[in-house]
Amino acid sequence: MFRAVGSVRARAAAGATAVVAVALIAVGIAVLLVLQKNLTAQADLDAEITVREVASEIATGTAYRDLDLPDADENPVIVEDEQGRVLAAGEDLQSIDGRKITIGTPNGGTGHHNHDEESDDREDPRPGEVDDDDPDLRDGPAVVDGTRADYRWACLEATDTQGRTVNVMAGTSRADEEETIGSVRNAMLIGLPLLLLVVAGVTWLVTRRALRPVEGIRSEMAAITASTDLSRRVPEPASRDEIARLARTTNETLAALEASVERQRAFIADASHELRSPIASLRTQLEVAEAHPELLDLPGAVEDTVRLQHLAADLLLLARLDAGERPKDTRIDLGALAREELSQRVADRLPVRAGELPSVEISGSRGQLSRILGNLVDNAQRHARSQVTVDVRRDGRWAVLRVDDDGPGVPEADRERIFERFVRLDDARSRDDGGAGLGLAIARDIAERHGGTLAVHEGAAFELRLPVAPDGQD
Structure with missing residues (x-):
């Protein structure tokens, strides 16, 4: 039993831990994706602002050597003409995508000053203008002052006052983004196992406390089984669970x-x-x-x-x-059953008068219902002075069988006790007459198993009420 209780605690703890783990992993992945998306969007915006500021200076006639370029460590910038010659570059910018940067010489092209298929339909900006389209965005490495890092690049075309079209590239370092994502990821990798351990421990303790009354119930049941003392009871917790x-x-x-x-x-x-x-x-x-x-x-x-x-x-x-024997489900005419049973009682001590016996159909066991009538008539004849009467009637959805005698009747205080087994109000007389005190107990048991009732009214009138057969109702 201890192993069973322990296994319940283990399964509860494992289930709760698994559910929390799945939820936390899903939430963690979602957080990382959203964070990465937001940081990337921030890098895109930073690169776009820088490339537009440089392109605006070119369009307004600022000489390439006088361009106000930001620090290359954070925002490297390069300006190339259509032949790939580097016109301006951030200080300490040494290479982009593995290609060295030298001002005044062709760079071999960074791959962004030529129009691709999607940009063939674009109109080149007129002298002194900047391309109104959104900058092209991409990821790529660069070497600044001997340090290689990943950057987010924004590329935009501009035309200087002399009508020359140039390509401006501005990058934003992704180091902060990678550091932030790495920090969050590491925090999750460290915090998730700790949190799962806490969940498992708390679930284990709570389940153990919740199941403690079960062990009390089990131990008491074991003691009852060993002692066969059915008067003992298991402890009932004060909770309402x-x-x-x-x-x-x-x-x-x-x-x-x-x-x-x-x-x-x-x-x-x-x-x-x-x-x-x-x-x-x-x-x-x-x-x-x-x-x-x-x-x-x-x-x-x-x-x-x-x-x-x-x-x-x-x-x-x-x-x-x-033992729970169920009665047969046979349709029976209660009035006809009473007439048949009474016709066979020709040698009785006292005559049995048949009153009104109309046809009322019920469902049940013919043999058991005959036993009820026989027991009731036998009991009436033991106590009647001169006559016993049997009547059948219908009362709504009930069929009623009534057995009455002209005897002294049953005292009101004993009207329920007479249905107990082996109970005889007049012990010596009943024994002499052959009664064992079982007839009325059997009759009531049969009546209840047929869905009915058996009771005694106003003296010595016994009334059996049984439900009418379903399709026999009005």
Whole structure:
């Protein structure tokens, strides 16, 4: 169990860590991409401003040697004519893309003073003008004062006052951009594992604390299993979470199990007691008959055997009902069933009068419903003075079977107790009549399993209510 609980904590910690890791990696990549895009845009803007400032000076007639060029370490600038001759360059700018820069000599072309296919449709700027189109942007290395670095270049054409078209290139160092991105990336690489460790640790501790009541429940259940003491209960946390509900449900299950076991123990004890009497009586009669055949009370032996047979049948039916046996779904005419059952009771001690018995269809087990009627009539005949009456009627969506007698009735305080197993209000009389106190208990169990109810009203009137069959309703 400890391994199971530990594995739950491990899975929770691993799952939370994995989710956070995926989220942080996605966010980190997005941050780096956005940061790189913004820094690149800033470098583009810086290079474009520089190239336009230099191009504007050329267009206004400033001599190439007098151009105000920025520091080459940050913003290297080069001006070339259409033949690739370097007209001006930033101080200490030594090469671009591996080609050396020498003022006054052809540079071999930087690749940006010639019009490409997309720029063939452009009109050359007129004397003293700067190209209105957006500068061409690209990345490329340059060597400034012996140091090689990456730059973001902006290229723009301009025409001086003499009508000569030149190409101006201005670069912006990407060192700050690379340093910033590198710093952010390194911070993420260092911070991400630390953050994941914190998430895993916190998840582990929180899960451990949350599952601590589960271990209490487990240990108490193990103790209950070992001691077979069903009166014990598991501890219920004060919280209102799922574990608290689990503990309450477990205690409810234990209570139901305890009650069921107690019922079974009482049932076994009562059944043993009820079986002892007819068996002992039958054995005595057989022993007497063995020694003195002329003294054999054959009718008494048969009566005890029948009583024993009925009791065994009742016990077997109760066992099937307790096991959850579901009734058959057969359509039955309750009025016809009552007429048929009453027609077979010709040898009863008292007559049974059939009242109104209209046709009302219900669904269930014919045998079990016949057992209810038989038990109710048997009970009524034990206590009736002169007559028993059976009626059937319909009350909305209910079919009602009523068995009444003219006996003294059931005291109001005992109207629920008589449905308990092995309960007899007049113990000696019921025993003499062959009753074991199971008939009404069986009848109510069958009624409830058919979705109905069985109760006693105004004295000795027993009323069975069963739902009408679905397509038999109005």
